[in-house]
Amino acid sequence: MLNRRQFFGASIAGTGAALGTPAWLARLGASGQSGQDGRALVVVQLRGGNDGLNTLVPFEDAAYRRARPALGLAPRELLPADELNRFHPSLERVARRFAEGEVALVQNVGYPGPNLSHFRSVDVWESACPEGPLPATGWIGNYHDRYLPGGTGPIAMLAIGRDAMPRSMLAKGDVACAVPDLESYRFQAPGRARAAEARARRRALAKLNRGGAGGALEEVTEAVAAAQLSIEQLQRLESVSNHVAYPRSKLAGDLALAARVLGSGMRARFLYVTQDGYDTHVDQARDQAELLRVLDAAIDAFLSDLAAMGQLERTLVMTVSEFGRRVEESGIGKDAGTDHGAASVSLLFGTALRGGVHGGQPDLENLDENGNLVHRADFRQLYATVIEDWMGGASSDVLGRPFEKLEVIA
Amino acid sequence: MQNHDDSRPFAPIAPAEWDAAAAAHLARRAGFGARPDEVRRLAALTPEAAVASFVDFPERDEALETRIREASGDLLELGSETIGGSAQEVVERVRAWWVFRMAYGSWPLQEKLTLFWHDHFACQQTKVVRDAMVLAQNQLFRRLAAAPFGELVRAVARDGAMLVFLDNRLNEARNPNENWARELLELFTLGIDRYTQKDVYELARIFTGWSTPSNREGEFEFESKRHDEGDKELLGRSFPGRPAAQGVEEGDEALDWILAQDACAPFLAGKLIAWFAEPDPDPTAVEWLAGELRASGYSVRDALRALFRTRWFYAPERRFALYKNPADVVVSAARLAGVQNLHLFDVLPALRSLGMELFEPPSVAGWELGPAWVNSGSSIHRLNFALHLSQLPHTSREVVGRAALDVDALAADAPGSADAPDSSGGHARIVGALAARLLQRPLEPHQEAAIVECLAEGGAAQRDPDPVLARREVVRAALHLVLSTPQFALA
Numbered sequence: 071m072l073n074r075r076q077f078f079g080a081s082i083a084g085t086g087a088a089l090g091t092p093a094w095l096a097r098l099g100a101s102g103q104s105g106q107d108g109r110a111l112v113v114v115q116l117r118g119g120n121d122g123l124n125t126l127v128p129f130e131d132a133a134y135r136r137a138r139p140a141l142g143l144a145p146r147e148l149l150p151a152d153e154l155n156r157f158h159p160s161l162e163r164v165a166r167r168f169a170e171g172e173v174a175l176v177q178n179v180g181y182p183g184p185n186l187s188h189f190r191s192v193d194v195w196e197s198a199c200p201e202g203p204l205p206a207t208g209w210i211g212n213y214h215d216r217y218l219p220g221g222t223g224p225i226a227m228l229a230i231g232r233d234a235m236p237r238s239m240l241a242k243g244d245v246a247c248a249v250p251d252l253e254s255y256r257f258q259a260p261g262r263a264r265a266a267e268a269r270a271r272r273r274a275l276a277k278l279n280r281g282g283a284g285g286a287l288e289e290v291t292e293a294v295a296a297a298q299l300s301i302e303q304l305q306r307l308e309s310v311s312n313h314v315a316y317p318r319s320k321l322a323g324d325l326a327l328a329a330r331v332l333g334s335g336m337r338a339r340f341l342y343v344t345q346d347g348y349d350t351h352v353d354q355a356r357d358q359a360e361l362l363r364v365l366d367a368a369i370d371a372f373l374s375d376l377a378a379m380g381q382l383e384r385t386l387v388m389t390v391s392e393f394g395r396r397v398e399e400s401g402i403g404k405d406a407g408t409d410h411g412a413a414s415v416s417l418l419f420g421t422a423l424r425g426g427v428h429g430g431q432p433d434l435e436n437l438d439e440n441g442n443l444v445h446r447a448d449f450r451q452l453y454a455t456v457i458e459d460w461m462g463g464a465s466s467d468v469l470g471r472p473f474e475k476l477e478v479i480a
Numbered sequence: 481m482q483n484h485d486d487s488r489p490f491a492p493i494a495p496a497e498w499d500a501a502a503a504a505h506l507a508r509r510a511g512f513g514a515r516p517d518e519v520r521r522l523a524a525l526t527p528e529a530a531v532a533s534f535v536d537f538p539e540r541d542e543a544l545e546t547r548i549r550e551a552s553g554d555l556l557e558l559g560s561e562t563i564g565g566s567a568q569e570v571v572e573r574v575r576a577w578w579v580f581r582m583a584y585g586s587w588p589l590q591e592k593l594t595l596f597w598h599d600h601f602a603c604q605q606t607k608v609v610r611d612a613m614v615l616a617q618n619q620l621f622r623r624l625a626a627a628p629f630g631e632l633v634r635a636v637a638r639d640g641a642m643l644v645f646l647d648n649r650l651n652e653a654r655n656p657n658e659n660w661a662r663e664l665l666e667l668f669t670l671g672i673d674r675y676t677q678k679d680v681y682e683l684a685r686i687f688t689g690w691s692t693p694s695n696r697e698g699e700f701e702f703e704s705k706r707h708d709e710g711d712k713e714l715l716g717r718s719f720p721g722r723p724a725a726q727g728v729e730e731g732d733e734a735l736d737w738i739l740a741q742d743a744c745a746p747f748l749a750g751k752l753i754a755w756f757a758e759p760d761p762d763p764t765a766v767e768w769l770a771g772e773l774r775a776s777g778y779s780v781r782d783a784l785r786a787l788f789r790t791r792w793f794y795a796p797e798r799r800f801a802l803y804k805n806p807a808d809v810v811v812s813a814a815r816l817a818g819v820q821n822l823h824l825f826d827v828l829p830a831l832r833s834l835g836m837e838l839f840e841p842p843s844v845a846g847w848e849l850g851p852a853w854v855n856s857g858s859s860i861h862r863l864n865f866a867l868h869l870s871q872l873p874h875t876s877r878e879v880v881g882r883a884a885l886d887v888d889a890l891a892a893d894a895p896g897s898a899d900a901p902d903s904s905g906g907h908a909r910i911v912g913a914l915a916a917r918l919l920q921r922p923l924e925p926h927q928e929a930a931i932v933e934c935l936a937e938g939g940a941a942q943r944d945p946d947p948v949l950a951r952r953e954v955v956r957a958a959l960h961l962v963l964s965t966p967q968f969a970l971a
Binding site for chain 2: 186187188189190234235247248249250254255256257258259260261262263264266267270271273274275277278279280283285286287289290291293294296297300301351352400401402405409439440
């Protein structure tokens with residue numbers, strides 16, 4: 071099996087990426103693929119801590135009304151979900167898909183000893199490690215190292231719309247790819263250069279960053295090599311278009327690119343996009359409404375696009391957030407917001423789900439010592455469910471130990 | 481052959497060990513790199529004097545202010561009555577002004593520390609919005625860059641941008657807002673798990689009323705009516721209730737108490753070492769620097785002076801061990817290549833694409849340092865930035881109104897390169913000269929061969945009948961490639 075540098079060298083010399091059928095391709099059969107390309111997971115990170123209580127609202131809960139005189143949403147504003155819960159008014163299209171059985175919500179997702187620091191809690195969710203020192207790899211990276219081809223294969227993990235790799239995708243070696251956007255994602259040559267000169271420059275850039283020096287230099291050359299590999303892979307996207315019109319938002323733009331990746335045959339298995347802004351200490355009514363409106367429209371376009379491309383059946387979309395918000399609001403009137411909380415709701419979208427609300431009702435009477443919702447499902451149970459029932463694999467290999475699955479995938 | 485006294489691992493570097501390589505290392509760390517003539521000057525000083533030339537910066541750099549005035553029209557002039565444009569436009573001009581200061585100031589350590597504090601006390605201008613406050617905070621970090629840490633923290637607690645960003649202006653007795661208190665303990669002074677959730681709550685109560693009025697934005701105002709007068713307990717000490725009028729005293733006492741905690745000095749020391757010395761701070765070094773901080777009343781100037789003088793700082797394993805942050809990448813390239821008017825080059829988009837949007841760190845925890853700067857995406861942008869820099873118009877004079885560089889001068893010190901500019905010997909000499917200037921260490925043989933091979937293949941421009949123009953294109957190509965080496969990404 072070629073290592074990354076040999077592959078890199080071969081492709082620079084122009085022999086192209088056609089390597090025949092490498093041994094790793096045969097192993098894909100073990101990973102629970104459906105269809106030709108294997109199943110994909112798209113993680114949508116709601117960064118800042120999304121208030122689950124106002125996303126899926128326990129609208130008849132008196133404790134909810136008491137805790138949120140300003141932020142409490144009136145039942146008539148809300149959209150139907152089930153008997154006890156209704157959706158935030160911004161989630162129009164999500165509510166419609168929910169009625170069609172295409173959405174599963176998992177309530178009360180969190181972890182023991184919830185950490186109220188953003189970046190620490192993001193680290194927890196992404197490393198799947200609430201205690202002890204932070205491991206160097208993330209949960210998706212662990213899955214990759216265990217089950218997906220390393221080095222020579224296509225880029226299996228892709229973070230879209232951001233410059234920095236999410237911790238969840240850290241694996242042994244720099245094998246994941248963070249693509250801020252497609253246009254700027256290539257090594258440029260002088261404007262006046264003809265094709266031969268541009269190729270000569272790119273060859274030189276590759277040789278300069280050959281690797282083998284060890285230490286910090288190795289980190290740098292590995293990153294350049296990974297960039298080269300991913301550029302070549304992403305060139306396939308030139309011939310793939312979206313099938314629907316997307317709304318105008320960063321999230322929608324990132325999901326539109328994600329859809330093209332899934333439609334391109336690139337064999338990307340994990341995609342990661344982020345929507346910022348959920349840290350609603352103040353002005354929550356206005357800000358969360360807008361964030362959820364953007365989320366609703368973007369995800370809807372994404373799912374429609376995947377359906378039109380024939381990629382929906384093999385794709386599962388899952389939202390994560392580092393924590394929810396405190397039950398009791400802070401501040402007054404329209405300025406009102408919420409401080410960092412604990413358990414929150416995760417949303418899943420796909421065609422193979424047991425649609426509905428899972429995980430029970432949030433218990434607003436028995437909060438933890440910080441006034442936060444106590445989790446009932448550990449987020450690692452959510453991961454275990456996705457690993458075993460969707461992507462294929464033994465979750466304890468990925469997460470370090472077994473976690474009881476949730477019944478959300480049909 | 482080192483006369484290394486193991487019982488004093490942080491002994492000062494001896495004059496006999498002080499050479500051009502050490503001087504260049506200091507300039508890369510305490511500044512944004514030094515050109516060959518600057519390296520020679522530094523190497524000729526004693527280590528103590530060389531360190532002082534970075535650390536003893538005055539509060540105001542008159543030469544730089546003059547230069548900013550002379551670049552007028554292009555550049556933000558502080559104190560001018562009309563800074564036109566929307567808040568976002570003003571912030572963009574402040575960014576350009578700051579990059580200009582980093583590139584052309586005589587006291588680069590002051591600007592590096594301003595950036596360090598901006599990363600440490602991270603605020604996001606998209607939330608602060610008021611451009612005047614963003615600038616005021618930047619000036620605060622510059623003015624108190626090397627001051628005693630306690631003085632800086634007290635000033636930050638009163639800073640308008642911080643009061644807005646961490647919501648303390650909404651923190652009041654009947655409805656405490658914990659945001660500032662939490663980040664102050666977790667991110668600014670003690671670190672995770674060095675305090676309890678109860679400490680956060682009590683500290684929030686102590687800071688009730690610390691605000692900035694909406695009609696005099698940016699000014700600090702203590703609103704006694706909103707202050708919690710009750711008894712508090714913070715980090716094991718009682719703060720018995722006192723009248724609201726003494727609320728500011730109470731807050732300052734709380735800050736002093738926090739700085740007196742055992743965890744504070746090592747926390748700050750760790751951050752300084754990660755920024756200036758090595759990505760994964762050696763606990764022994766952290767402990768030593770924490771001791772220096774405590775001994776000097778938390779004087780950052782004295783602590784850095786001590787750090788930059790140790791033999792430890794100059795050890796071989798520490799040279800080129802830091803991953804340059806995007807400002808370092810961009811400014812060091814500009815300084816070492818002699819770019820003029822950097823602020824008129826697309827430097828702000830370059831910084832953004834490399835992962836550093838000034839005044840907009842990714843979170844209140846600042847930027848993630850170290851190898852995180854180096855990933856596949858930023859690699860593409862770093863190499864493309866090198867290309868664009870190499871394509872800047874040539875000039876051999878001082879120019880205004882546009883970014884430019886003296887391409888010919890870059891390889892002027894390549895001996896004999898004018899004789900046979902299109903020979904591989906001539907090309908190799910040009911490459912060697914650029915490597916010495918920009919990397920301050922030699923290229924690997926295979927790297928030198930790769931660049932020379934590329935230059936030989938050449939493009940149409942390199943076959944220009946005018947030998948001066950042809951040679952210039954060769955130097956441009958070599959500049960692009962040398963700046964694209966992995967060596968350039970490290971300091």
